[in-house]
Amino acid sequence: MKKILKWVAIVIGSIFALIIIASIVLMLVVTKDMIAQQMEKALNRHVTIEKIDVSIFSVVSGIEVKGVAISNFKTPKQLEALKGKPVEKGDLFVGLDSFTFKLKFLPLLQGKFELRELLLTGPKINITRYQSGAFNFSDLMKPSKEEKKVEEVKKEEPSKPLTADTLPISITIGKVGIERGTITFVDQSMQQTFQLYNLNALVHDIEIDPKDLAKKNQVKLKLDIGIKTIGKTSGGSVESFDIGLASRGTVKPFDLNTRILNPEIALKAGSPYGTMTGLQIFDAIKSNETLANYAGKFDFLSKDVKWKNGYVDIWYKGGLLKITNGKISTDDYAGNFKADVNFNTKAVNADIDMTLNEKHNKSIYNGIEKNASKLIKGDVAKYVKPDKVAEKAFGYLTNKEGKVFLQFLVTGTMDKPKTRLVAPKLPSLMDVIKDIGGDVADVAKEKAKEKATETAQKAVEKGTDKVKDKATKKLKKLF
Numbered sequence: 001m002k003k004i005l006k007w008v009a010i011v012i013g014s015i016f017a018l019i020i021i022a023s024i025v026l027m028l029v030v031t032k033d034m035i036a037q038q039m040e041k042a043l044n045r046h047v048t049i050e051k052i053d054v055s056i057f058s059v060v061s062g063i064e065v066k067g068v069a070i071s072n073f074k075t076p077k078q079l080e081a082l083k084g085k086p087v088e089k090g091d092l093f094v095g096l097d098s099f100t101f102k103l104k105f106l107p108l109l110q111g112k113f114e115l116r117e118l119l120l121t122g123p124k125i126n127i128t129r130y131q132s133g134a135f136n137f138s139d140l141m142k143p144s145k146e147e148k149k150v151e152e153v154k155k156e157e158p159s160k161p162l163t164a165d166t167l168p169i170s171i172t173i174g175k176v177g178i179e180r181g182t183i184t185f186v187d188q189s190m191q192q193t194f195q196l197y198n199l200n201a202l203v204h205d206i207e208i209d210p211k212d213l214a215k216k217n218q219v220k221l222k223l224d225i226g227i228k229t230i231g232k233t234s235g236g237s238v239e240s241f242d243i244g245l246a247s248r249g250t251v252k253p254f255d256l257n258t259r260i261l262n263p264e265i266a267l268k269a270g271s272p273y274g275t276m277t278g279l280q281i282f283d284a285i286k287s288n289e290t291l292a293n294y295a296g297k298f299d300f301l302s303k304d305v306k307w308k309n310g311y312v313d314i315w316y317k318g319g320l321l322k323i324t325n326g327k328i329s330t331d332d333y334a335g336n337f338k339a340d341v342n343f344n345t346k347a348v349n350a351d352i353d354m355t356l357n358e359k360h361n362k363s364i365y366n367g368i369e370k371n372a373s374k375l376i377k378g379d380v381a382k383y384v385k386p387d388k389v390a391e392k393a394f395g396y397l398t399n400k401e402g403k404v405f406l407q408f409l410v411t412g413t414m415d416k417p418k419t420r421l422v423a424p425k426l427p428s429l430m431d432v433i434k435d436i437g438g439d440v441a442d443v444a445k446e447k448a449k450e451k452a453t454e455t456a457q458k459a460v461e462k463g464t465d466k467v468k469d470k471a472t473k474k475l476k477k478l479f
Contacts, residue, residue, distance in 0.1 A: 032065075050066050071088070115173045170216070177200075181200070195229075197228065205220045217256070219252075245269070281410055335355070341414065350410040392436060393427075396427065
């Protein structure tokens with residue numbers, strides 16, 4: 001028993017010794033100036049670091065780097081001149097509030113990799129596309145001679161699929177990703193600026209064990225992000241937008257049967273809020289010719305399309321986008337939509353339905369009445385009134401709940417869409433007028449008969465027939 005306790009004490013003591021030695025090495029080697037210099041050499045950019053927290057127990061507690069700032073490209077001469085100076089705000093390529101790395105040390109001794117946290121907090125990334133088409137990171141994309149050699153060797157060697165058995169140890173990770181990030185993209189050639197803000201992109205609760213894939217084969221995903229234009233776009237299908245996106249899901253990296261890396265992804269995507277101004281498809285819907293001839297242009301609908309609690313299923317590959325099960329709710333309407341969009345050709349094919357808010361009923365009714373008054377002319381006006389036409393015509397637009405329901409097919413391109421009203425099937429206003437006029441004619445005819453009967457008692461039969469025929473013929477000519 002004493003020997004067992006002795007060996008346990010030796011093992012525990014050795015572990016603590018390893019931790020202390022590793023921590024001391026970290027304290028001596030890892031300094032903010034050393035890290036900054038290495039980054040400058042690798043990136044050809046001016047780098048400053050505010051603080052690095054490295055303690056005697058950093059191997060256990062983790063390392064935190066604060067206040068990182070990286071400039072745009074600099075020549076060796078420029079880097080020499082910038083030593084000791086801060087990175088200017090107008091020259092910032094990447095900024096970072098903090099970088100946290102927390103690794104569990106003891107599980108490594110047991111053949112397990114357990115990472116508590118690898119987190120970038122408050123990153124600010126500025127991407128610029130110059131007039132030439134190059135980006136402010138293009139120099140970083142050029143492979144070195146060593147990388148070219150590695151790529152050539154890879155091309156010669158037949159690639160083998162990655163399997164769970166390739167992993168030497170089990171993997172457990174708390175969370176990895178970005179919190180409170182901002183990415184600003186400036187396109188100088190198009191004079192447009194877009195921004196991704198409040199970016200929270202995390203993979204978390206990761207458990208992968210090649211020896212127990214049935215129970216440990218998952219990666220959870222979380223994405224929250226806002227996307228907006230800064231200023232108006234110079235062209236295209238929309239003037240400006242500000243959209244919030246959220247997604248939650250799970251990925252099973254390895255196939256249980258083949259054990260090959262073949263991710264199974266299940267995602268729920270939504271848009272909790274959003275605003276679009278000058279959306280070409282929406283403008284085309286508001287100006288639909290069939291509707292305009294029936295009830296006038298729907299200008300009462302806001303130019304700014306604002307929504308809340310929108311949800312959609314998205315599939316994308318090679319410039320092709322498929323949207324299904326889309327739902328949206330605005331102050332003006334509730335809508336459902338699905339669409340196929342080809343970003344290579346800008347072609348769009350969409351089905352959109354809208355149930356308008358009842359507050360717009362009066363405006364639509366007035367539009368029908370106004371259009372009807374233009375068509376009712378001459379003697380027809382004696383028998384047909386615009387308000388009666390509007391009352392009947394409005395009924396064709398509404399559903400059982402008394403709300404205006406519209407369904408459109410959208411084709412063409414994103415910047416020049418064409419809309420066709422699929423439902424409801426609307427008669428022309430002239431047909432509605434004729435229909436009402438026919439009812440009036442029947443009533444007038446009956447009245448003429450009644451009057452003729454009364455007159456028959458005071459006049460000869462021949463005169464009565466002429467009176468009846470005259471009244472009937474006059475109404476038939478009108479309609």
